[in-house]
Amino acid sequence: MVKIGVLGLQGAVREHVRSIEAAQGEAIVVKKKEQLAEIDGLILPGGESTTMRRLINQYGFLEPLQQFGQAGKPIFGTCAGLILLAKEIVGQPAAHLGLMDIKVERNAFGRQRESFEAILPIKDIADDFEAVFIRAPYIVEVGPNVEVLATDQDRIVAAREGHYLCSAFHPELTDDYRLTAYFVKMVEESQKHLAS
Amino acid sequence: MANVGTDRVKRGMAEMQKGGVIMDVVNAEQAKIAEEAGAVAVMALERVPSDIRAAGGVARMADPTIVEEVMNAVSIPVMAKARIGHIVEARVLESMGVDYIDESEVLTPADEVYHLNKKDYTIPFVCGCRDLGEAARRIGEGASMLRTKGEPGTGNIVEAVRHMREVNGQVRKLIGMSEDEIMTYAKELGAPYHVLVAIKENGRLPVVNFAAGGVATPADAALMMQLGADGVFVGSGIFKSDEPAKFAKAIVEATTHYDDYELIAKVSKGIGTAMKGIEISTIAPEQRMQDRGW
Numbered sequence: 001m002v003k004i005g006v007l008g009l010q011g012a013v014r015e016h017v018r019s020i021e022a023a024q025g026e027a028i029v030v031k032k033k034e035q036l037a038e039i040d041g042l043i044l045p046g047g048e049s050t051t052m053r054r055l056i057n058q059y060g061f062l063e064p065l066q067q068f069g070q071a072g073k074p075i076f077g078t079c080a081g082l083i084l085l086a087k088e089i090v091g092q093p094a095a096h097l098g099l100m101d102i103k104v105e106r107n108a109f110g111r112q113r114e115s116f117e118a119i120l121p122i123k124d125i126a127d128d129f130e131a132v133f134i135r136a137p138y139i140v141e142v143g144p145n146v147e148v149l150a151t152d153q154d155r156i157v158a159a160r161e162g163h164y165l166c167s168a169f170h171p172e173l174t175d176d177y178r179l180t181a182y183f184v185k186m187v188e189e190s191q192k193h194l195a196s
Numbered sequence: 197m198a199n200v201g202t203d204r205v206k207r208g209m210a211e212m213q214k215g216g217v218i219m220d221v222v223n224a225e226q227a228k229i230a231e232e233a234g235a236v237a238v239m240a241l242e243r244v245p246s247d248i249r250a251a252g253g254v255a256r257m258a259d260p261t262i263v264e265e266v267m268n269a270v271s272i273p274v275m276a277k278a279r280i281g282h283i284v285e286a287r288v289l290e291s292m293g294v295d296y297i298d299e300s301e302v303l304t305p306a307d308e309v310y311h312l313n314k315k316d317y318t319i320p321f322v323c324g325c326r327d328l329g330e331a332a333r334r335i336g337e338g339a340s341m342l343r344t345k346g347e348p349g350t351g352n353i354v355e356a357v358r359h360m361r362e363v364n365g366q367v368r369k370l371i372g373m374s375e376d377e378i379m380t381y382a383k384e385l386g387a388p389y390h391v392l393v394a395i396k397e398n399g400r401l402p403v404v405n406f407a408a409g410g411v412a413t414p415a416d417a418a419l420m421m422q423l424g425a426d427g428v429f430v431g432s433g434i435f436k437s438d439e440p441a442k443f444a445k446a447i448v449e450a451t452t453h454y455d456d457y458e459l460i461a462k463v464s465k466g467i468g469t470a471m472k473g474i475e476i477s478t479i480a481p482e483q484r485m486q487d488r489g490w
Contacts, residue, residue: 009452010215010236012208031453046212047236048272054234054445055452079212106271112209112295113318117199134208135273135295173208 002187005030005039007065009055011047011080015172016180023181033064041074041187044081046134046170049106052080053096062097069099074163074190076183082166083137090140100164101143108138108155120169122150122158126178131157131169138168163190201318203340209273209296209320210341210404213237213427217417217448218406220244220431223262224269230434233444236427237273237296240266245302245349246432246471249483255303257285263292275322280489281307290319296341298322301488302348302431311489314338324408326359326486328366329385332395333490335403336388342401344425345486346409349432351473353410353419355486360407360423370396409486412437412470414450414463421454438468 001024006016008029020027020043028039036042042065044052056062069075077085077100084096088103109115115134121127131152139156142148150158150167157168158179165186171179199205216236221227227238242258243251257278267274273295278285280299285306289297299312301324314321315338323334324345331342344363346356366385370392373381378396382389394402407420408429417428428451430444437443446463453459481487 008215012211012214014214015211047214048212048216050231050272051216051234051236051448054232054448058449111293112273112320113290113293114200115205115209117202117205132204132208134205134212170208173204173211 001026002040002184002191003028003038004184004187005035005042007042007044007052007081009059009061010051011045012170012172013045016043016045016078019172019177019180020184022177023184025184025187033059033061036064036068039073040191041076041183042068043183044075044077044084045172046079046081049080049083049096052084056084056096065097066099069097069164072163072190072194074165074183074186075099076165078167078170078172079134079136082139082168085164085166087143100159100161100166101146102139102159102161102166103141104137105140106137107135109133109136111135118152120150120152120157122179123147125149125182126176129171129178130174130176131167132173133157133169136168139166206320206340207403210322213273213406214404215452216427217444217451218275218427218429219434219444220429221266221435224265226435226440227266227269227274229441230444231270231272233441234448235272235444237275238266238270239275239277239298239429239431240294241277244432244435245485246351246436247349248302249349249485257282257289257303260288260292263289263294267292267294277303278312279303280305281310281312283312286312286317290317294319296320296322299339300324301345301485305488311337314340322406324486324489325363325405327362327385328370329387330490331363331401331405332385332387332391335391335401339403341403341406343406343408343429346407346411347476347479348409348485349474350410350476350479351412351433351436351471352476353412353416354476356407356410356420357423359409359486360405360420360425363405364424367395367401371399411447412473414446414460414467417447418450418454418460421451427451432471436471442467443470
């Protein structure tokens with residue numbers, strides 16, 4: 001069974017743990033950078049991206065997280081996690097981890113009043129995924145190696161680039177584990193690949 | 197077609213705040229200090245609870261100018277308080293686009309009998325509670341998030357501890373009950389039966405429950421997390437301390453690493469003096485904010 005960490009500094013950590021377990025993975029809450037050595041893949045959960053970034057800096061997580069990704073270990077970012085992964089953020093001088101070749105806009109659908117649910121098709125994963133958007137970002141531009149997996153109202157809301165996966169919505173808030181199961185499979189495949 | 201204001205969207209918003217600190221602010225400058233320190237949200241107010249307590253008189257929703265100023269200053273969510281049962285204050289805040297409304301006993305209640313029917317709103321609500329009965333009544337009315345009432349503006353954690361222990365103890369008792377005992381428990385607590393059944397089935401409250409009302413130090417914040425709070429509201433504690441920016445950062449760190457005592461010791465050094473506290477027994481019964489609402 002693959003071990004998947006959930007970055008546990010702030011946000012919807014418990015829900016991701018439950019989703020990983022439902023998708024036949026072993027879940028570990030990662031609060032210290034040393035724990036990154038124990039895991040095969042990592043989920044960056046939803047929460048407040050500015051808060052998470054403060055805590056990432058505070059505990060020297062930035063470089064270890066970047067190295068984790070650069071070593072070919074899969075990372076899945078949801079909502080705030082997607083913002084952390086992006087190479088470029090609209091209106092902000094600097095990115096956070098800057099691992100994934102996407103440009104994102106924060107709170108792009110509006111404030112909480114505009115937060116919504118929609119049923120979306122996700123390429124290779126589902127025709128009818130219940131997507132919950134909460135003060136969500138979306139992807140404004142993608143690089144040449146990024147595959148768009150889902151859109152809503154012509155906005156890109158899920159994408160994959162090699163071993164990086166992201167969604168603007170929150171799969172962990174529903175009982176639909178298909179997207180998490182897809183990530184668990186990505187981790188299993190990378191483990192085989194990294195071993196060979 | 198997009199579906200706004202659903203339970204999942206409203207409760208989910210509070211889920212994203214878990215493990216975080218929500219700070220009271222009275223202007224844009226304080227809001228920026230809070231955001232910089234790592235707050236997950238700010239509560240825009242005209243006066244922090246300890247000043248409301250000192251000023252006396254009727255406390256109302258903040259001037260919309262202040263709320264707007266705070267909304268323009270930060271990118272994190274902005275909450276604001278409406279008086280208990282004040283339908284129009286709540287609608288005004290909703291129309292302004294605040295992200296969460298606190299139907300709060302810190303303000304003078306507008307209605308001594310009825311709380312807001314929070315299901316009617318697109319915007320989610322947080323409400324105070326002292327025990328499971330009160331928590332379940334607010335959930336029944338549509339609250340998407342709870343917080344302990346504690347005793348606001350005192351810098352004294354004792355009431356928040358009492359309320360958190362009471363709620364969580366009663367949840368544990370409920371989970372251990374057989375189904376035929378629940379209706380009687382609902383009657384004793386004055387709680388909606390269906391809410392209690394759902395809590396028993398899921399093994400926990402259906403919404404997150406933060407601590408509030410008396411958190412004054414990093415150790416207080418960590419204590420509430422250990423007692424099972426999902427996060428912490430800090431009202432007067434930050435901007436009534438000597439060095440708000442340092443204090444705010446220390447409380448955020450202690451909330452994240454609530455069981456790392458060496459770290460809490462480290463972050464508690466050199467942050468200046470906490471707000472001056474008030475012993476609860478010196479507060480006249482009619483001045484106790486926690487007894488507002490039912």
